[in-house]
Amino acid sequence: MKQALFKKIQQITEQNLMDIEAHKEKGNHVIGFYCLYGPTELAVAADAIPLPLCGTRQDPIDAAEEVLPRNLCPLIKSSYGFAATDTCPFFRFSDMIVADTTCDGKKKMFEIMSDLKPVHVLQLPQNQVPALSLGPWKAEIETLITVLENRIGRQITPEKISAAIRLMNRERQAKKRLMDITRANPSPLTGMELVEILFKTGFFADKEKGIALMDEISDVCLTLIEQNQSPYTNTTPRILLTGVPVGLGSDKVVKILEQCGANVVALENCSGYKQAFQVNDTIDPVTALADQYLAIPCSVMSPNPGRMEMLREMIPAFSIDGVVDLTWQACHTYNIESFQVATLVQDDFGLPFLHIETDYSESDTEQLRVRIQAFIEMI
Template identity: 60%
Template structure:
């Protein structure tokens, strides 16, 4: 039997490694190593890694900086955009501060206009992302855009990104994504050996670790220990918990209130379809030309900004079956119009394919509607 202290020891190690990584990042900056901030899953971090730069995830997931952002941005804007911009206004995010360049992309109108204002604080490059995934018509332009991005990173770092360097970076990040998938796939077990909120915290924290090899080793160790039951004891009560898949917008530490409410209501979020979850569980083909492979894989990301967005429905169909879920909660941030509109099609698809109704929740990062959400979640779980 695993030691009851194993889980807390691993989480303490993760906390310690996170603190040490921040210090290491600060030293790397003093040593002249560049860092590049990324806001979206569509931007290939492999190009930064291939040039020896440190990739840093920057999406805002906390409510704290939103008030400052609203002195410039409209209040009726997506909280993810406001939180992200708020960190720049308040200079309260060390990762934003350490970034030498910010990479955005033309996913939604709110982000595009926010990036214009963000350029007042940092150099910003915006990738021109196609709005559909018809590879015959848009892939050549997207491939050229990634070539432009590669040239920009080479100029920033002074490093030529050779084929060999790029293949090595792809292999490294493939292995990291595989290790993350090992942890996310634990949710296929019944009962799930890892609570959804804890899994979310782990995925969030490891995103900021600069040493990818150590990150991979730690993820593998966590997955192995969780599979042994170190993070959760199995009981008859656990077996009765409803199994929920969360789809829709990304969530992170600070914006996970819906996940916590589901758990408090006696169910488990066993799968995350969003881009903070399973959408990042892909592998890039190492047999192809690396730039072609990057362009094809990143363009295929099944986000609601794509029209049509067939990939999301295919992924949902696969995950609902593989994770044996009882229900689906579709989460939309307020003013996220693409996910809000697509919610109708998602519900219709899941009803037709699985005979299961979804619960669509529209909210922001604040806690003011927590009890309203709790009532709706309780009613949904009872219906299941």
């Protein structure tokens, strides 16, 4: 059953580029987003397709390093490299980019990227205290609405934003339902399967198609659970991966963990559970967007209690046996925050903890394998 579903995902993925092209040929637009803090609802409200653009592959990094420093986060270099080499169709399709000041490396890279494509940078507050940050952040979203209206030539009304919130809430609900499937022990999905599904469906131009497909996968997985069909047993070590985002191409730690006999059942990052939120659709839509998006628990926030709260909820909910904290090289906020995560995991839950700092290359694969194998043996 799963094999047929993954074939269907691939078919839709191949059709998706043609869907985006057809959308643009009708005079519609595509908006690229580089971070979870960008409110994609505004693009949907303008009848545009929102596309995630963070780079997850090693291939374009050499080209990026002709402009950017080598000792920079691989996600930033990969993102810029794809743009500079014109090898990412989703960047090419984007009429403009919505970026943000999450970290110093990104915001300076976006200055250079603006020579390649129109870029609007949201000035993200660095704390989540509503009295200090909600007003300025709401003003940033209101400015973005004006920028999008001028760029696209369509009015973004409160009614359209509310409708977009309801649609995107349904998509996030479908993602959460899919991610919650792996609470079952044993899980019917491998961690790599989960990464692939979340990554590929994130690019779908047709949101309804993506929602329907994720629900179909969840339904099949529930049947597999009832039939006790799984690639694992109930003694397979269950791993929670926290830290930086992962996608196809930046998934080597997930691969190695599962090659070493574990199952990555939970992703606490912005490519995983961090995006499983719901925006309040009963109040002023701009206020609702500002409030919910500001609450995203990224390490760029200081302090960042939301991440610890999410980990406290996820570790027992997914019956976790060990936690791996992944940091990309030169990602200082996640690197420093790892100390707090280790304290929580070890002191509050008494679980094995492993912090990995790496990049997208395969050069340290065997070193990582040795460390990860030792970690799994501890469990």
